[in-house]
Amino acid sequence: MSLDPSDATIDTLLQRGDVRSAMALVEQAAAAGDPGAHFRLALWLLAGSPIPRDLPRAMRALRAATVSGHPDAALMEIALIANGAAHGADWPQAVRLLDIAADSGNATAAQHRGLLNAMALDDAGDPLSLPPPEYLSRSPEIVRLPSLLTPAECEHLAMAAADLLQPALVFDPVSNRMISHPVRTSDNALVGPTRESLVVQAILRRVAAATGTMVWQGEPISLLRYSPGQQYRPHLDTIAGSANQRIKTVLLYLNEGYAGGETRFDKLGIDIVARGGDALLFDNVLANGQPDARTRHAGLPVRAGVKWVATRWVRANPFSPWNPS
Structure with a gap:
């Protein structure tokens, strides 16, 4: 048959x-x-x-x-x-x-x-170099890495799960599940392990090198698409009560040419206008491992055009996409 x-x-x-x-x-x-x-x-x-x-x-x-x-x-x-x-x-x-x-x-x-x-990699797939960092804040540490990704890499990452995009969810620590919530109105898809092409994985190794962490500490890449009017209201990326906390966040901006959509740290008075290919790295926790309220941030509403961004949350310890709990 x-x-x-x-x-x-x-x-x-x-x-x-x-x-x-x-x-x-x-x-x-x-x-x-x-x-x-x-x-x-x-x-x-x-x-x-x-x-x-x-x-x-x-x-x-x-x-x-x-x-x-x-x-x-x-x-x-x-x-x-x-x-x-x-x-x-x-x-x-x-x-x-x-x-x-x-x-x-x-x-x-x-x-x-x-x-x-086209990438400069060693035999393990790790990057041979990184762009020099631009420090937007030293405490908490917020760093921009300009042109971490090429336009072709941005397109590849955007297409890695574009067919899975659906209304975004947020993590609910009470039910331990992802749920819909008005804080987040974008479309979202996860680039799971079966969709992690070698191009995607080389990007993940670049992210690990930039954050000084190991690649297996990262959650699967979360692909986000913001159409006009969509936004991510002020929030922290940490998970209440988690035994394996999200210690760092990496935002990979995949395009430009849209209006609005700035990343705002309201407690720090910092607004970041995205440039395609740039990465934004910031710590989510204090030295004692507790959430750092100063890193509350938002993706402001897109006024025109479409914004594409990919998020990589980095945990304190290894994270398995096969057994997230």
């Missing part, structure tokens, strides 16, 4: 709650070498639904899907090898697989390789 990820029979079985029969069909097709079956199995194992999450097995299914020619499996496998989803992160192996995919005619892989080759 030839199994497509949207195969109606599988979906019907799942809708009926017959996971066992659906799984049997997928495994049967996978055993016959069907690339779609291998890929669907990998997605289930990564998501932990409708079967329990099993990252090592998911990686084996992705490898099988890649070998059998599934068009999306190769890039997902490359991303997960580089960020260490199932084993330790292996940047050199991920780069080798990207070269294989690009040389095999995968146009997206070739585009990613071109962007990656």
